[in-house]
Amino acid sequence: MLLEVDLEKRFPGFGSRVKFTLTSSRCGVFGPSGSGKSTLMNMLAGLVDPDRGFIRLNGKTLFDSDRKINLPPEKRKVGVVFQHAHLFPHMNVRKNLYYGMKRRRSGGGDIDPGQLIAVLQLERLLDRRVTRLSGGEKQRVALGRTILACPDLILMDEPLTGLDGQLKYQIIPHLQRVFNEFSIPILFISHSLHEMRMMTDDVLVMHEGAVARQLTTEELARAEACTTGGGYINLLELDVDRDHGDLLSYRWGEVELMVVKSHAAPEGGRFSLSSRDILLFKKHPEAASARNMLACTVRNTYTTEWLVGVELDCRGNSLIAEIVPQSVHELDIRPGAEVVAVMKASAINRLY
Amino acid sequence: MFSLTFDDITAIKLSLQVATSATLLALPLGYGAAYVLAFSNMRGKALLEGLINLPLVLPPVVIGYLLLLSFGKNGWLGAILGRIGINVIFTLKGAVIASAVVGFPLLVRSIRIGMESIDRHYMTASRTLGAGWWDTLFSITIPLSYKATLAGMTLMFARSLGEFGATIILAGNIPGVTQTIPLAIYQYTSTPGGDAMALNLCMVSIGLSFTVLLISEAANRAMGVSRAS
CATH class of the missing domain: 2.40.50.100 (RNA polymerase II/Efflux pump adaptor protein, barrel-sandwich hybrid domain)
Incomplete structure (x- = not known):
């Protein structure tokens, strides 16, 4: 994966200026809340229009203010797994899973839904209403739904934050299995160092709307160990x-x-x-x-x-x-x- | 004794016809207006909202008179329609238009409240999953605002059944042509000895309105679509 980003966005009282190039397929965006992580995610997905700059994914221009290019979200092939799963409440698990796949444009990948459902252990839930799922199950369905749309990049916006305690980490093996098996690049957004270390190899550290550092996750873990005082x-x-x-x-x-x-x-x-x-x-x-x-x-x-x-x-x-x-x-x-x-x-x- | 004359039955038929046409005619426009009010951040939204809600607070007679001015031979709308040979004054079309305008705010208000309760993230999620704007509208927004739309339609239908003031000015009170139930009742009450006949139609009116409520309630339950996530 090659993701080149140079963006500027101003809100009343908050400005964001990000510039980076990512090549690793397991990347993270790390920073406290209010550091501009969500703004970055929304701009990448096409949900918020940047004021200026460009986004290029594997050479394809998704946004370029100079060339007046701004692809709508549905044409970007950038999937999002939201903090709260946001499964469609009027559809069952199966319909949710297939929603993106049915809308896949030509040239999509060749992900086998049966195999994915097996990896995420969703077989027994397929006919269930989404309102009757636990938090972890909802997140697994949301992940499956996004993967079946065959995006070129998946943005994960604090996908574990809404889950409590043990549940939080129970979903990690599913995530790792899926991303190993289907090799889809991810951009994992989180303020938790543990999650970051389990899911990513490289990290962008955000601070006050800008990329403060770009380093490997292991380097970040060692650096954070000194500053937070808890030890590595x-x-x-x-x-x-x-x-x-x-x-x-x-x-x-x-x-x-x-x-x-x-x-x-x-x-x-x-x-x-x-x-x-x-x-x-x-x-x-x-x-x-x-x-x-x-x-x-x-x-x-x-x-x-x-x-x-x-x-x-x-x-x-x-x-x-x-x-x-x-x-x-x-x-x-x-x-x-x-x-x-x-x-x-x-x-x-x-x-x- | 309960009996209905031929004119009464025609009035009932016309009432149903007017209410159905007005509701169906107003639905696409009302849905669009509700969508704009619920989701857009455009300038002048408050003005648009006030304009849409105006018929709710204006005396229906005023609306009828304004419609008469607009659709009259010298009115700006009447002139345009006249050129293609359409006349709405003192016709059933006029009754439908009067009902549509008066009931419109009720429809928009219901749909809008339903839409505002939809988590917008469902729409953004569908967009990131590859669905375009129209696709999202039909696969997410409409199904999730179904109940509110149905409620709005019921309300508007019931309001149209009872429309009087605007209708009598724009469409007149012509038995067999534009005379709906309320107009027929009005005529009976101003005729000596018409009390019993008026009461009969009142019963019909109550029965119809009640049936509408029951049907909408049943449909609501049968749909079983829950917005809770």
């Missing part, structure tokens, strides 16, 4: 392994992690682990209450405002620990050093 959060993808009574062991690549049992049905998923809950030892601590002790190699270190981030290699997996500068000095931590990372089973929490 490791996101681990784990596969279930064995049940040990009170604990569950999960496979993380080649290593095994012990996690406190919290779910009735243990299954794989995504877990969070704060970089500040990881202790580093120079030698293996023979007896300790912590359940996880992993031999790692230091790959790299970087300094944050008042801590040092240590990037560890655990047999191929990446892990980041944050420690105070004195410890770095005393333990002689530098690239290539061997250390043991220790964390409690209760420090690893399930996201979904």
Whole structure:
């Protein structure tokens, strides 16, 4: 995907001036509310007319004030998944799903609706009225409806914000499966760093109506960890392994992690682990209450405002620990050093 | 004893004919006006709204007289229509026009309230899914404002059945041609010994209006279209 944007839009009391080029097919727009994310989305989709500038998607001009081009939304092939699903209330799930597909202009993709419905696990909901769906189900239908219209780009406007707690993250695997399977570029708009890290590779950071920074999501996560004060959060993808009574062991690549049992049905998923809950030892601590002790190699270190981030290699997996500068000095931590990372089973929490 | 004369039956038929024609004639225009009032941000909207609602507050006789001036031989509309051989004064067409103008604000008001309760995001969603403006109108906006439209049509139909002031001025009170139920009742009450006949037509009028309400209520329920999301 190649998205070139240079736009200006003034509202009373708020101005937006954005200029960027995106090539990655998993991009994010990150920023607090009021930073101009929604304005940008509406201009890309053709729902708000910019004052000046251009939008080019894969070489096709969607808007150009100089050349007097302004394609209407239905001709842009830019799909939108809104924060609230906005499913058509007078149609059932099936009709909602097929709404865009029926209106697809020639030259559309070749997405098989049956396959998509299976990936989104919507088979059992097809004849249901949309008013009788849960929030997560509504979002899945909205996503399916947008994908079946075969857009060249999908804008996702805070699609998880309306969902609460666990539900929020339960939809993430569906999203990832769909975008892996159907390879449609996305622009994921959110103010949540967790969501950003799970859904995107590159990010535009918006601030007061302009693009403040353009960087990789991982860089953003590290930078945000210093400024927000919460510390860097490791996101681990784990596969279930064995049940040990009170604990569950999960496979993380080649290593095994012990996690406190919290779910009735243990299954794989995504877990969070704060970089500040990881202790580093120079030698293996023979007896300790912590359940996880992993031999790692230091790959790299970087300094944050008042801590040092240590990037560890655990047999191929990446892990980041944050420690105070004195410890770095005393333990002689530098690239290539061997250390043991220790964390409690209760420090690893399930996201979904 | 309840009995209807031939003229009474003609008056009932004419009333139904006038009310149906006026409602159907006003529907496309009324829907368009409601759409503009509900969704557009154009300048002079308040003026347009006032103009549309004027018949609601003006005495019907005033409307009838203004229509008579416009559609008369020397009126600007009358002159245009006269050139293609159409005369509306003292004809059934005149009765239909009078009813359409008087009932129009009721129709627009109902549809507009229904439209304003539609979340506009449904329309933007359909546009981003590849539906053009007309497509969106027919597949989203109209189905979602169906109930309100039906309610507006019912209201207008009932109002047209009862139209008197504007009709008598524009279309006159000619039995068998432009005499609708209210006009017939008026004639009976001004004729000695016509009280019983007037009362009969009153009963018919009540029955008709009530039937309209029942039908609209039933249709409303049968459609089962819920706007709740």
